[in-house]
Amino acid sequence: MQDEQHKEEQKRVDRVMRIIREQLGKLLQTSSGMREDIVDIRKNFWDDVTLNFEDAAEAAESAASLKQQAEVLAEREHSHRHAAQQVKMLRKLEQTPYFGRVDFIEEGSSNEERIYLGIGSMLDENSSDYLIYDWRAPVSSLYYDYSPGPARYDTPIGTIAGEMKLKRQFVIRRGQIVSMFDTGVTIGDELLQEVLGKQSDSQMRSIVATIQREQNQIIRNERARLLIVQGAAGSGKTSAALQRVAYLLYRYRGTLQADQIVLFSPNPMFNSYVATVLPELGEQNMQQTTYQQYLEHRIGQSFALEDPFAQMEYTLGGMDDPDYETRMASIRHKSGAAFMKVIDQYVESLGRSGLLFKSIKFRGRKLISAEEIEQKFYGLDGSYSIPNRLKMVADWMLKELTRLSKEERKKQWVEDEMELLDKEEYIHAYNEMRRKTDSDFFDDFEREKDILATMIVQERFKRLRSRVKKLRFIDTQTLYRRLYERDLASGLDPARAEEWAAISKLTAEQLNLGVLTYEDATPYLYMKDLIEGFQTNTSVRHLFIDEAQDYSPFQFYYLKRVFPMAKMTALGDLNQSIFAHAALGNGFDPLGELYSKEETETIVLTRSYRSTKQIVEFTSLMIEGGSRIVPFNRHGEEPTITEVSGKEELHVKIEERIRLLEEEGAQSIAIICKTAEESKAAFEALAVHCPGMRLIEKETVTFENGIVVIPSYLAKGVEFDAVILYNASSRVYGKESERKLFYTACTRAMHELHLYYTDEPSPFLSRVVAEKK
Numbered sequence: 001m002q003d004e005q006h007k008e009e010q011k012r013v014d015r016v017m018r019i020i021r022e023q024l025g026k027l028l029q030t031s032s033g034m035r036e037d038i039v040d041i042r043k044n045f046w047d048d049v050t051l052n053f054e055d056a057a058e059a060a061e062s063a064a065s066l067k068q069q070a071e072v073l074a075e076r077e078h079s080h081r082h083a084a085q086q087v088k089m090l091r092k093l094e095q096t097p098y099f100g101r102v103d104f105i106e107e108g109s110s111n112e113e114r115i116y117l118g119i120g121s122m123l124d125e126n127s128s129d130y131l132i133y134d135w136r137a138p139v140s141s142l143y144y145d146y147s148p149g150p151a152r153y154d155t156p157i158g159t160i161a162g163e164m165k166l167k168r169q170f171v172i173r174r175g176q177i178v179s180m181f182d183t184g185v186t187i188g189d190e191l192l193q194e195v196l197g198k199q200s201d202s203q204m205r206s207i208v209a210t211i212q213r214e215q216n217q218i219i220r221n222e223r224a225r226l227l228i229v230q231g232a233a234g235s236g237k238t239s240a241a242l243q244r245v246a247y248l249l250y251r252y253r254g255t256l257q258a259d260q261i262v263l264f265s266p267n268p269m270f271n272s273y274v275a276t277v278l279p280e281l282g283e284q285n286m287q288q289t290t291y292q293q294y295l296e297h298r299i300g301q302s303f304a305l306e307d308p309f310a311q312m313e314y315t316l317g318g319m320d321d322p323d324y325e326t327r328m329a330s331i332r333h334k335s336g337a338a339f340m341k342v343i344d345q346y347v348e349s350l351g352r353s354g355l356l357f358k359s360i361k362f363r364g365r366k367l368i369s370a371e372e373i374e375q376k377f378y379g380l381d382g383s384y385s386i387p388n389r390l391k392m393v394a395d396w397m398l399k400e401l402t403r404l405s406k407e408e409r410k411k412q413w414v415e416d417e418m419e420l421l422d423k424e425e426y427i428h429a430y431n432e433m434r435r436k437t438d439s440d441f442f443d444d445f446e447r448e449k450d451i452l453a454t455m456i457v458q459e460r461f462k463r464l465r466s467r468v469k470k471l472r473f474i475d476t477q478t479l480y481r482r483l484y485e486r487d488l489a490s491g492l493d494p495a496r497a498e499e500w501a502a503i504s505k506l507t508a509e510q511l512n513l514g515v516l517t518y519e520d521a522t523p524y525l526y527m528k529d530l531i532e533g534f535q536t537n538t539s540v541r542h543l544f545i546d547e548a549q550d551y552s553p554f555q556f557y558y559l560k561r562v563f564p565m566a567k568m569t570a571l572g573d574l575n576q577s578i579f580a581h582a583a584l585g586n587g588f589d590p591l592g593e594l595y596s597k598e599e600t601e602t603i604v605l606t607r608s609y610r611s612t613k614q615i616v617e618f619t620s621l622m623i624e625g626g627s628r629i630v631p632f633n634r635h636g637e638e639p640t641i642t643e644v645s646g647k648e649e650l651h652v653k654i655e656e657r658i659r660l661l662e663e664e665g666a667q668s669i670a671i672i673c674k675t676a677e678e679s680k681a682a683f684e685a686l687a688v689h690c691p692g693m694r695l696i697e698k699e700t701v702t703f704e705n706g707i708v709v710i711p712s713y714l715a716k717g718v719e720f721d722a723v724i725l726y727n728a729s730s731r732v733y734g735k736e737s738e739r740k741l742f743y744t745a746c747t748r749a750m751h752e753l754h755l756y757y758t759d760e761p762s763p764f765l766s767r768v769v770a771e772k773k
């Protein structure tokens with residue numbers, strides 16, 4: 001019977017493959033015709049338009065002819081792009097035409113429809129039947145949401161109910177069915193087993209064929225303004241996010257472009273790790289960035305900006321610094337909404353007094369003094385907002401600069417520069433003069449001098465004007481420092497006043513050195529934006545924030561303001577909160593307050609797909625509430641904990657382990673260390689015996705297979721066939737605040753996990769050790 005079904009399905013695959021090839025052939029022909037057309041039009045563009053500018057009517061006709069020709073070209077180019085995209089899709093379908101089938105009878109109908117799902121749709125041109133449905137089509141959600149039995153799906157015009165008779169999964173390679181399974185409630189998910197059992201790639205894979213029901217809820221969610229996904233390590237948050245991007249691009253094709261979607265990822269390497277998922281699905285990649293890249297872009301050269309990893313290194317290793325506790329308290333203070341209010345109040349007070357300005361200087365002279373700017377600003381009606389008043393001040397300053405530039409032309413330095421003009425500048429001046437006077441000659445010496453002087457001054461004033469337009473005359477750096485010189489402690493609980501005084505002193509010292517710490521970067525930008533007006537980005541429609549637990553509530557509020565038109569999908573795992581600012585303990589609560597309750601939805605993922613059952617059970621014992629994490633039923637080796645006498649033995653043991661893992665076929669092996677410093681030392685000791693081993697640093701931008709040594713916090717979000725935890729001693733991972741970092745490191749393992757320690761194992765392993773006894 002099974003054989004029969006297999007044969008029948010293979011026959012259908014053969015037929016579909018034939019049609020794909022036919023369509024591909026036709027398309028290639030027409031698209032090559034189109035290409036020739038385009039080349040032709042481009043070559044003869046100017047021959048085919050009639051140009052005549054003798055009078056207004058002729059000129060209008062010429063313009064129309066030009067426009068028409070450009071339109072023909074644009075239309076051809078568009079069709080060609082479209083055809084090229086279709087070719088790409090058909091080529092993908094030629095490899096794997098589809099991966100699933102559902103048979104469905106709609107309520108009130110007797111017709112059983114067979115729906116085959118693939119990564120793109122394909123019509124039978126003769127019968128107009130869908131041979132393959134796009135996985136994102138409304139009907140396709142049946143496949144992800146239901147087992148055989150009553151089922152329903154949403155369409156833009158309402159819900160369609162009925163009965164699913166069959167759900168079948170296929171693995172098809174190069175047109176051959178490698179395997180196929182019928183799935184029901186009682187049958188385990190064989191395809192998922194197969195997919196998860198494989199060795200890792202250096203690139204994240206698309207999960208299109210095995211998306212789980214709860215992941216599908218994330219992918220297709222359209223209602224929520226803020227979608228919070230709280231999911232265990234390895235539960236497919238990132239995977240679901242990427243599939244969601246692909247879904248949105250399909251659902252809103254025509255109105256939503258890939259560059260209107262932004263993914264904030266945890267580090268630059270992560271971008272390379274996920275880069276191929278969307279192209280694999282036939283879509284363009286969204287914009288990817290890190291929060292740090294955004295900060296750098298906004299803060300520019302104004303400060304030496306600390307990055308989150310430097311902050312992390314300090315948090316993990318700076319305990320000997322006498323200011324350590326103050327800095328930790330500072331990080332916590334500056335992460336919350338309460339501090340945002342402090343800044344709100346500060347800026348509000350600046351509306352009345354205290355705003356600081358920088359004089360506009362030119363050649364060592366003050367052209368417009370800070371006092372004049374201040375007088376102008378506070379002379380304006382105080383009911384206008386600060387940004388509006390600043391705009392008026394800037395307009396006034398630009399006018400002043402125009403007036404002052406006229407005076408400047410008479411100065412001696414202008415005459416001196418005139419003599420030094422080179423030929424090109426002179427020609428430029430001559431052309432200017434022609435444009436203004438309609439004359440071909442520099443006939444009048446005075447006039448020539450005038451024009452040249454204007455040009456010289458204008459050129460030198462350009463920088464000044466641009467500074468004014470960019471509101472660079474506000475001294476935001478000092479304003480931010482002043483924030484810490486004020487009596488901010490008055491509103492605080494007296495017990496914390498002393499702490500705050502210490503924080504203020506420390507922050508002022510850092511700012512005086514020109515350093516902006518990571519915890520100060522967002523508050524600084526927020527203050528700057530409140531003063532100057534928010535630099536909002538209204539074109540972005542969807543914001544994805546991966547590893548959301550690593551953002552402070554302050555950062556979330558800030559992102560919301562910067563991207564006011566965007567829906568937000570925040571994906572995170574509280575058990576992986578590794579930054580000190582996340583130690584507030586409120587979990588995602590502050591996130592829930594970002595938008596109203598009606599606009600916010602939360603989806604919880606508890607099933608973990610990355611690691612074997614043995615690894616999930618092992619790591620779950622390290623955290624509170626770990627028993628709620630459900631491992632996917634895939635078995636592997638028990639994780640090991642090995643005591644070593646010292647570094648020497650440690651290195652010998654690790655090398656042995658690497659050899660074993662390689663023999664077993666592991667493609668990616670990570671030796672995870674706590675810090676960058678420890679990673680470097682480990683790498684230097686191990687690399688001599690392990691050719692090809694790589695050290696991952698915060699600047700690393702590509703994720704590749706092989707053996708890597710990596711600091712724990714950079715391993716966020718990625719996974720490896722095997723993880724070796726370099727030093728799981730209590731000396732290294734002993735403080736409660738390091739528990740989640742330890743957990744994050746261990747949960748990077750897909751198939752094998754091995755830990756080493758000297759003296760005492762980390763207390764986070766105590767439950768594991770106890771259970772093993």
Ligand SMILES: Nc1ncnc2c1ncn2[C@@H]1O[C@H](COP(=O)(O)OP(=O)(O)OP(=O)(O)O)[C@@H](O)[C@H]1O
Pocket residue numbers: 192195196205207210211212215231232233234235236237238239240573576609610716717718719747
């Ligand atoms: N439905 C699925 N089908 C197949 N594989 C899946 C599925 N969901 C998740 N996976 C696999 O599980 C692994 C973990 O997924 P992913 O990295 O998206 O999880 P995560 O929740 O973002 O993890 P973490 O928070 O630990 O970084 C990946 O290898 C992914 O391909």
